[in-house]
Amino acid sequence: MLEKTAPVVFQCAICFDDFPEDAVARADGCTHSFCRQCLREYATSKINDRRFPIFCPVCVTEKDRQERGVVNEIVIQQIGISDEDYQIFEELQLTSFCIFLHCRRCKNTMFVDRQELQETKIIVCPLPRCQYTWCQACQQEVEVGGAQHSCDGSSELQYLMEKQGWKPCPGCRTPVQKSEGCNHMTCITPACNVHFCYTDGLMITKGGTRTEIGNAITAHYNKCALFDVV
Template sequence: LQQCYDMEDLQLRDQMQTLAASLPHNFSCLICMEEQPADNSVDLECDHSICRTCIRGHISSKIEEHRFPVLCPVCMTAENNRQPAAISGLLVQQIGVDERQYAIWEEMELSQLSVLLHCRKCQRSVPVDRQEHDESRMLICPLPDCDHIWCKACQQSFIIDGPPHSCDGTSELDDLMKQQGWKYCPNCKTPVQRDGGCSHMTCISPACNTHFCYTCGENIVRSALTSDIQTAVAAHYRVCELFD
């Protein structure tokens, strides 16, 4: 009798387990708070339980707002320091957004890896790798029929075989002055061009009061007193040429 009872009890337990396994499991959506079948939930990396209708509505609204990345709506409202989970492109495909919205999604996804580069010479735009763009100091138009090179910081064109580029123009000015034989004031570095006369130059910068030699570039004297200037100029041009 005991054996029969044990066998019946074991069979009954097996039947109950089989019945429980066949019953549909429900879950509570954390957005709409409704009890729904488990197969209507989506799998996010953060393990939050959200129904397909709610997550589709959330994704669609963010796509229409051109917000990227799209984050889990539950993570965004949670009061903790945990990094919100991002919704993947695979989930966007599976959730059933329309073709127009998915095209917007792909465009936003691509924009994370590239940047639109506009060439001022050929007036065309082309996407380039974002990391290379961020690390580059000079930009080169990637289109095959354009050779434009320019500075990313100041947008000024680079001169091929020219002097090193400087955004404030100091390098280019220095190269031009060397070519033209112009001089800098040895005190305040103001550019000076002699258009005739002797080599004795007086800096034109206010309050500089520097007198220098255009031939050798040496500082003769810095003074506003006529006697000091005459004495220093006479001493300098005993060893240097006053006139060419």
């Protein structure tokens, strides 16, 4: 005569009712057991609250627990939720790895990889017909093929000075462009009073009497060209 075997049951950690083992639902990464209805209602409430990831409701109450069980996509499919809630769940999954990026030139918004965007300083619109480029830190447009971008404009200014042949005042570093005349420059920045040579960029003198300035200019241009010879 065959002995009767008692059915294996478990107690749901939410409603505390007993259920047969084949009706169990568990979050991935832990051993807490739930009936499918309770875990479905719990997951649905988190989805409607736009909470992601969805952790095991028991794990979150255990303060000393390092790793928490997660109601992932496989568990969601096992417990069954509505199509509308599943669509929200998929969007939450996507946004956990991606982030919305808005291009102000083409006015389009698209998903991009979150980690890749966080590690990128210069952003290029991924749409082939746009390719607008800007700095993530200061949001300024970056010229492709131009100077290396700097948020304060220092690199762009240095690039422009080299391209145009401008010279910085050796005293205050103010950019100076010679339009005509001799190579003796006098900085017009207040309180600078530096006289310098536009040819070699060297300081001739800083302030002084008219005689001292004249002597310094004469001494410099005894070995440097005061006028450019064309």
